[in-house]
Amino acid sequence: MLNIVDSIGCTPVLELRHPLVPKNKKLFLKLEQFNPNLSIKDRTALGLIQYALKAGKLQPGGRIIESTSGNLGKSLAMLGAALGFGVTVVVDPKVSSSALNWYKAYGANVDMVTEPDQSGGYQQSRIARVKQLLKLEPTAYWPNQYDNPDNPDYHCETTAKEFLQYDYDVLAGCVSTGGHLSGIAKGLKSHNPNIKVLACDVKGSAVLGGSFSPYLLNGVGLAWRSSNTHLEYFDYTVIVEDKHAISMCRLLARECGLLLGGSAGLVAFAALQLLHTSDVNSILAIMPDSGTNYLDTLYDDNWVREKGIVIQDTVKLRKFLSATTDAQQERMAHA
DSSP: OOOGGGGSSOOOEEEOOOTTSOTTOEEEEEEGGGSTTSBTHHHHHHHHHHHHHHHTSSOTTOEEEEEOSSHHHHHHHHHHHHHTOEEEEEEOTTSOHHHHHHHHHTTOEEEEOOSOOTTSSSHHHHHHHHHHHHHHSTTSBOOOTTTOTHHHHHIIIIIHHHHTTSOOSEEEEEOSSOHHHHHHHHHHHHHOTTOEEEEEEEBTBOTTSSOOOOOSOSSSOOSSOOTTOOGGGOSEEEEEOHHHHHHHHHHHHHHHOOOBOHHHHHHHHHHHHHHHHSSOOEEEEEEOBBGGGGTTTTTOHHHHHHTTOOOOOHHHHHHHHHHHHHHHHHHHHTO
16 A cells, blocks of 8 residues: 555656757656656655654654745645644745645645845745744754755655666756755766756856845745755756746747746756757756646736736747857857
8 A cells, every 4th residue: 555655756757849959959858746746845855854754853743844935845744744744834925825725735834924034035034934933842843955964865865866767968957955956966976977967047046156136936046055055066057037937838838738837947948058059969857846836927927917027939939049059159269
């Protein structure tokens, strides 16, 4: 008899066949939306809980308190219900109404911060609130996806094994906490040093350098670089604007039947940029979650219009990628 835990992992890979993919090159997508809660965070949550139980940091029947922008909270709430833990998720106003109902459906407590931190984001405010709650309930466990080495260690030891069975030149993924991409990258490189890694982030995030400024995408980027982000495993980096990531989501839904989240659109577009501007022939891109989480935002015409986003169609996206290629070639010619 299987438990819901047993359905986590072993997600499918498909090849994206679309005119935006350069001729004679390949882009593969690993669809993490096939996890039970529709995201890669199911893996992260499971690893954090398993490691905490083994180390005695989390007691059977205890409580988990975590800061989340969306998906990790869903995963912890699901596992809390399945494994008998109490769960409190600390969120901010950017969280979708569907995510809030998702947490509550599993019986999790929701605690929302309303004041942004000094950078204008909410991540540090959420963490400060987690620490306040831990003082009120000192026996509770904080997984701390940002700085807990159990996060990348689990992905290195477990998730990376799924990526070893495919043939590709570059692994592409987004950075936020850095846990899944750093862990998978470390695991892959330990088996095959020739595999390169592309780290993708949203414009406005400070993870890969620069100062923070607000952006629209949820579940990607941070106002700082967490200790779980290990830059030494990243061979390439690409920064993507909100409009290109959101446009990519819309395009993949309408032209390929793939309903993906904003971070997935970001990774797919960044992977296309690398294919267009380098001699890389094949990329396996991690698609972190499903677009069902964002039907009332990224896929809602009114929301997109209110945020000032102009959706780019295939022609405009191809023009941008071609211009990027021309700029890259010009830089190389003058190097």
